[in-house]
Amino acid sequence: MPNHNYKKMANTIISTILITLLALLFLFPLVWMLVSSMKPEAAIYKDIGGIKAFLPSFDIGSWGTAYRELLSRFNVFIYLLNSIFYGLSVTIGSIIVNSLAGYGFSKFRFRGRKMLFGLLLALLVIPGETIIIQKFQIVRSMGILNTPLAVIFPSLAAPFYIYMFKNFFDAISDDVIESAQLEGASMFTIYWRIMLPMAKPAIATVGTLSFIGSWNDYIWPLMVLTDSNRFPLQVAITNINNTQPVYMNQVMAILTISTIPLIIVYVFFQKYLVQGLGASGTGEK
Amino acid sequence: MRSTLSARSKQAWLYVAPALLLLTLFLFVPAALSIYYSLTDYNMLAPQAKTFIGLGNYFKLFGDPIFWKSVKNVGQFVLFVMPLQVGTALGLALIVHKQRPGNTFFKISFFAPVVVSLVVTSVLWLYILNPEQGLLNGILAQFGIKAQPFLTSPTQAMFAIIGISAWQGAGYQMLIFLAGLQNIPSDVYEAATIDGANKWERFIHITLPMLKPTSVMILTTTFIDAFKLIIQPMVMTQGGPMDSTITPVYYIYRTGFTDRSLGYASAMTMVYGLAIIIFTICQRKITGGDNNA
Numbered sequence: 278m279p280n281h282n283y284k285k286m287a288n289t290i291i292s293t294i295l296i297t298l299l300a301l302l303f304l305f306p307l308v309w310m311l312v313s314s315m316k317p318e319a320a321i322y323k324d325i326g327g328i329k330a331f332l333p334s335f336d337i338g339s340w341g342t343a344y345r346e347l348l349s350r351f352n353v354f355i356y357l358l359n360s361i362f363y364g365l366s367v368t369i370g371s372i373i374v375n376s377l378a379g380y381g382f383s384k385f386r387f388r389g390r391k392m393l394f395g396l397l398l399a400l401l402v403i404p405g406e407t408i409i410i411q412k413f414q415i416v417r418s419m420g421i422l423n424t425p426l427a428v429i430f431p432s433l434a435a436p437f438y439i440y441m442f443k444n445f446f447d448a449i450s451d452d453v454i455e456s457a458q459l460e461g462a463s464m465f466t467i468y469w470r471i472m473l474p475m476a477k478p479a480i481a482t483v484g485t486l487s488f489i490g491s492w493n494d495y496i497w498p499l500m501v502l503t504d505s506n507r508f509p510l511q512v513a514i515t516n517i518n519n520t521q522p523v524y525m526n527q528v529m530a531i532l533t534i535s536t537i538p539l540i541i542v543y544v545f546f547q548k549y550l551v552q553g554l555g556a557s558g559t560g561e562k
Numbered sequence: 563m564r565s566t567l568s569a570r571s572k573q574a575w576l577y578v579a580p581a582l583l584l585l586t587l588f589l590f591v592p593a594a595l596s597i598y599y600s601l602t603d604y605n606m607l608a609p610q611a612k613t614f615i616g617l618g619n620y621f622k623l624f625g626d627p628i629f630w631k632s633v634k635n636v637g638q639f640v641l642f643v644m645p646l647q648v649g650t651a652l653g654l655a656l657i658v659h660k661q662r663p664g665n666t667f668f669k670i671s672f673f674a675p676v677v678v679s680l681v682v683t684s685v686l687w688l689y690i691l692n693p694e695q696g697l698l699n700g701i702l703a704q705f706g707i708k709a710q711p712f713l714t715s716p717t718q719a720m721f722a723i724i725g726i727s728a729w730q731g732a733g734y735q736m737l738i739f740l741a742g743l744q745n746i747p748s749d750v751y752e753a754a755t756i757d758g759a760n761k762w763e764r765f766i767h768i769t770l771p772m773l774k775p776t777s778v779m780i781l782t783t784t785f786i787d788a789f790k791l792i793i794q795p796m797v798m799t800q801g802g803p804m805d806s807t808i809t810p811v812y813y814i815y816r817t818g819f820t821d822r823s824l825g826y827a828s829a830m831t832m833v834y835g836l837a838i839i840i841f842t843i844c845q846r847k848i849t850g851g852d853n854n855a
Contacts, residue, residue: 289662297668299672306675306729325696378577378578401842408596410828411599430587495679511679532685536679539677
């Protein structure tokens with residue numbers, strides 16, 4: 278039945294075109310961001326409304342101009358290093374703090390364990406976004422305002438990550454611990470040499486989620502940091518976007534710069550993200 | 563045996579103490595402080611003059627038109643972003659679940675906005691939606707549509723934020739739906755096809771029911787997250803125009819941090835935070851406790 282085949286082929290072509298248009302709907306802002314960061318300011322406005330808005334200029338030599346101008350006006354390298362430093366500190370710190378607690382709750386029997394763990398899970402319902410002002414008061418009274426500690430400390434412990442580690446350690450048999458103890462290993466050696474290496478998937482998931490969360494964090498660092506040399510990229514972005522004179526191509530350049538490291542993280546660690554699915558409903562964290 | 567289960571117990575505190583200390587400092591104490599502050603007229607500019615005023619802040623709050631406006635705004639956001647974002651995510655998952663040429667490209671395209679932070683998203687769209695020289699009005703002009711005010715209009719601003727948020731977030735939920743779709747055994751479909759079920763019937767009677775646990779999880783987490791909207795209005799509209807995009811969390815931030823009225827902001831934290839806690843507990847009940855983290 279050739280007629281049927283034509284119909285099927287026409288259907289495939291139409292649906293492919295529609296899906297491609299849909300894909301372009303998701304991509305066009307990002308393409309425009311990248312392309313506009315590589316154009317002179319005047320060319321961006323001139324090209325708006327035509328297909329040229331999404332195409333780079335022919336003058337390859339001028340592609341980096343906005344980036345060079347941006348770097349000469351702002352300490353972008355400092356912002357980038359700050360973001361990486363906060364991100365890695367939070368990642369390593371949260372892996373250690375939460376895995377230690379998960380190990381404590383999983384492999385030790387102590388009075389109040391069940392109650393404490395229940396309390397921990399109950400803490401999960403507190404919406405952190407609504408208590409930032411009070412949290413600011415704590416950090417202020419600790420005297421660590423405008424230091425990296427103010428950014429890092431409050432992001433370390435998370436009931437959800439403790440829960441994840443505890444579940445992971447629960448699945449490891451107590452026999453492993455007992456036979457290691459017979460050979461003279463201390464509980465810390467067992468944690469460090471046996472449990473942590475076995476928990477690599479949990480470490481990868483908690484690490485990836487913590488890094489992305491820290492990288493994207495905006496309001497908290499904005500509140501606790503006043504010295505612009507300590508700003509992470511997200512805070513620097515709005516700062517640059519509010520510093521006169523504002524050039525659109527330079528703004529697009531800082532948006533692109535702050536997105537590239539995350540692309541790398543998503544490409545290499547995406548399979549661990551799927552395991553952490555459900556931690557949050559939107560891409561907020 | 564050097565150490566038995568009970569002997570280990572003394573060490574246990576060393577392991578759980580760092581996390582418990584941090585959670586107490588940055589989660590438990592701030593929550594407890596909001597109860598106390600909410601009963602005072604504490605202002606950070608005059609910290610010595612803090613006096614106990616009972617439920618004064620709460621009475622003020624219930625008569626505060628901006629607070630109610632913010633509740634109405636976030637209600638509008640939740641009501642529209644839920645079906646738009648979750649529906650889009652399901653549609654995208656169904657598209658990329660089917661094997662077709664270019665599938666990897668489509669999947670990456672739909673997921674791409676998720677990689678972009680909310681601050682980058684907000685600043686980028688600020689330029690796209692610029693009423694005079696923005697990209698979108700430039701494109702609309704090609705189709706003969708006149709320039710729209712978008713974020714500068716009290717009636718359009720929240721809808722612009724709804725659309726942008728769905729654009730940014732749908733790809734993430736697409737992945738969750740996709741995982742759910744891949745868990746549906748293919749022989750169920752084969753059996754239904756043999757029984758004469760068409761595409762639509764298979765979707766309604768197999769796909770949707772099998773996706774129910776995934777959908778409930780996505781809908782409830784999106785619901786609760788949507789109530790915490792702050793970054794998009796903070797960066798794009800500062801709550802305007804005419805308070806049309808101010809949200810409760812943003813209003814708490816402005817009152818407590820920008821205006822330094824900690825007492826009044828704490829009363830808002832109590833009322834709004836408690837509402838979110840109640841929603842979250844209901845969510846746990848609905849999802850049946852297996853998602854209690």
